[in-house]
Amino acid sequence: GAPLQGGLYVCANTWEPYVEEAxxxxxxxxxxxxxxTTDLRRGDTQEPAELARRLWPLQEIADRYHRLSRIAQPRLARLTGPAELSPSVLLTIAVELAAELTRAIEPDPLLPPQLLPRPWPGTQARKLIAQCWAALHERDQGEARPTLFRLYTDITRETADQATH
Structure with a gap:
């Protein structure tokens, strides 16, 4: 959520169950x-996409996704190429991808598409990561990735599913 003032936050997604659980x-x-509420204004601004631009650091988040794409593209090429990759190389790629995905997604409020600038680089970056993760899984059948990376597999699977619907 984005802070509005003294303990008051706004979120574009339904988050009440998560907040209550916490x-x-x-x-x-x-x-x-x-x-x-469905009625939010800040000063004279009430248009939802403009409110999103003012409440969240969308350019910083977009820059992180651009970086993620730049890092994922060559790794995807290696993972889908014909060269044999050792378990240590596969683990290194998995760690690099997980670190970059974490760096990109942590500040992202995962706003609905209608509130984001077009094209939104997060869509392409998460799609690339999903492809990398699928190729990594094909390569090592889970042998080189610790249990810790199951979370990333779930995240990328959800992203891939959303991109196809």
Whole structure:
């Protein structure tokens, strides 16, 4: 969410179940106040895409996705190429991809497409990562990737599924 003022945050996605679950886990649910609205203005700005530009650092997030694409493209070429890749090379690629995906996605509020600039570089970057992860899985059948990377497999599978629907 984006902070509006003193403990008041706005999110373009339904996040109440996650916020409530966290509040329960932290023992602060009794102090939690939730409000939903479809009417938000900041100053004279009320157009949703413009509000998103003002509330979230979209250019910084876009730059991170551009970097992710630049890193993923040559790795995808290696993973889909004919050369044999050792387990240590596959693990190195997996770590590099996981680190870059984390760097790109951590600040991303995952706004709905209608609130994002077009074309949104996150769409292409996540698609590339999904292709890399699929090629990595084909190459090593999960042998070189620790259990930790299952999370990334799930993320990239969801991204690939969303891109096809």
């Amino acid at each position: 509040a329960h886990r932290l023992g602060t649910h009794g102090a939690l106040t939730l409000l939903t």
